Amino acid sequence: MAVSPQPPLPRQRREDWRLPAGALALVPRFASGLPDERLTVTVGIPNYKRMDRLRLCLASLAQQQGRGFKVIVSNDEPGAPVPQALIDAFAHAFAALEIYEQPSNLGLLGNAHFVLAKARTPYFMWLANDDAVSETWIEDLATLLDADATAVGAMGQWIFALSPTHFYLRPQIRHDGRMRLPRVMNFIWRADDAFFYGMFRREALLRGTFQGYVWPNRGFVRNWCYVFLIAPLCAGRIVYSDRCRWVCDEYSAKHYPVAPSAGPKIAVLAAAAIRRVNVHLLYARNLFACAPLLVVPGFAVSLAALAREACAFLFSYMIRRVRSLTPP
The missing domain is CATH 3.90.550.10 (Spore Coat Polysaccharide Biosynthesis Protein SpsA; Chain A)
Structure with missing residues (x-):
């Protein structure tokens, strides 16, 4: 008797730490x-x-x-x-x-x-x-x-x-x-x-x-x-x-949810920048839940870290641009 193929898994709308009921x-x-x-x-x-x-x-x-x-x-x-x-x-x-x-x-x-x-x-x-x-x-x-x-x-x-x-x-x-x-x-x-x-x-x-x-x-x-x-x-x-x-x-294929990486490069970079900001905002949220006195210093360090990351990105972008304009 022929065995019907398994239906494809439904695509996850988003990853969630919480577990379904039951x-x-x-x-x-x-x-x-x-x-x-x-x-x-x-x-x-x-x-x-x-x-x-x-x-x-x-x-x-x-x-x-x-x-x-x-x-x-x-x-x-x-x-x-x-x-x-x-x-x-x-x-x-x-x-x-x-x-x-x-x-x-x-x-x-x-x-x-x-x-x-x-x-x-x-x-x-x-x-x-x-x-x-x-x-x-x-x-x-x-x-x-x-x-x-x-x-x-x-x-x-x-x-x-x-x-x-x-x-x-x-x-x-x-x-x-x-x-x-x-x-x-x-x-x-x-x-x-x-x-x-x-x-x-x-x-x-x-x-x-x-x-x-x-x-x-x-x-x-x-x-x-x-x-x-x-x-x-x-x-x-x-x-x-x-x-x-x-x-x-780090050499075998990884299985992660499909990331919205298609599209114009500027959109991909913008999404990455938003994610980095989101990480630091979630730091503040979690600090408020478990150590409220650390929220203010944590937020200050987050701002400094984001500024450092932005400067590092701009510097590397400028280097790449200069190299692309330099004759071989």
């Missing part, structure tokens, strides 16, 4: 291992397509040394479930494993929210399906959080993979100051969100939110982590380890 009632397709109260760490993988990459991601987690942990995979491609052979390969590789099949597409932000909301352990981290971690990543970062009550997150080294054979260590701006005001202002001014893929105290992440951008960027997810991280960073500092590595894959 989304958390979804039961796992597969569940095994220890109960949450016997574990301290959960790794959430919001998966979409690329099952080959998911296999490699799970393989890197299966090599972890040290404490046991739970893995939650949420597959956000209705009609294309995780292959049973992949589930069988990792069914007993972790202290606990849950795999969910979403009945309707949640989008990148909704799926990231889902795995966080399903977690119940004290510590939580996200891992993209095209990324990998070194063998002591979970143990090293969890040990840092165990030892420092002032830390809400821990991050290791950031390795960029530009090809299957070309890697380099990317420097990070460290947000490990014990005083909240300079720590948050430094984040707004210097804009480094690499620690998003570190490990966090779960209750600190639950304070984070992303309200979405205004037109013409309603479908964008770029830079959303910056806005989301304001609330956790207000709650505590980030500590760092030089003993473990997060490998960020």
